[in-house]
Amino acid sequence: MKKILAFAGSNYSKSMNHQLVNYTASLIDDLEVNVLDIRKWDIPIYSIDMDPDQTPDLISKLIKQIGEYDGFIISSPEHNGGTPAFFKNILDWLSRRGKKVFADKPVLLMSTSPGGGGGATNRKFLEHTLPYQGANIAAAYGLPSFPQNMQDGKLNDEQLKELKAAIQQFTSALK
Template sequence: MKITAFAASNSSTSINGQLVELATKYFPNDQINLLDLNDFEMPIYSEDRNKQGVPSQATAFNQAISESDALIISLAEHNGSFTTAFKNIFDWASREDMKVFKDKPMLLLSTSPGARGASGVLQQAQSIFPYFGGNIIASYSLGQFYDNFKDAEIINPEQKALLTQTIQNFKDHL
């Protein structure tokens, strides 16, 4: 199986990047395509710029999704919403194909330093993504990242068990 995974952040030190990398370790027999949103940087979407055509980076993002059997996305939260980097890619990609996520099975993750674990952006994604071809199978939020995550692992036993169960539920639906 080919799984495309990414953190919806353009930070080189993204905690959501660390979480998505951990999640991919649960798929040792699958081909993982770990995207870096910095590879898809393009002008900020506007109707005026859209008249000039969809940037090649949006086409490349859509192609990566199309070539996948499943998606794992860890959503970073900025001011209670999607990061600007992800939202811009999402906006451009949807100009080319409204069904950005192409009905691929999705595992959505989120984390933050705070207690809510970026659950606000996770809820937004759960509400919005189905309109764009998002087939959300499972989701998981890790609060208090710096207290619960060390050395590329979740150290809180309850949270680790919850992530393991969430990923197993996702696998059961693939």
């Protein structure tokens, strides 16, 4: 059975993106999906001064884990139109410790926010930049207006249909 690692790039205890990742994982029953909760990760801000030999343990462990999985579900919040510093820092660490860390494996890239844009500006940015780290963005899904569209832990029918289509596109890209 193919193994999927799923996580949200948020450090907010009530993260909407983390909730979306959990919900998405609950919709997949023919793959092993493991949700990684990185909300409490305390990782120093990357500096070139830390190259090459000061690597946070969590980053080393994440690189090892990524190597063991066949695909990834990643959901990123958006802060001021960009990637939140918390997540960008992790991506910068990964870029310095693993060349093409995602090794051309498929990624379902998601985003959500309380606003009508659903974090699309940053999702587009990540669609463009994550491939430099080896991510094959096989499918993308954005959920706007999280509090309206996700109620009692469930998506409305219209959004659920869109998310299922994205999951289908993602899983069919798994080798």
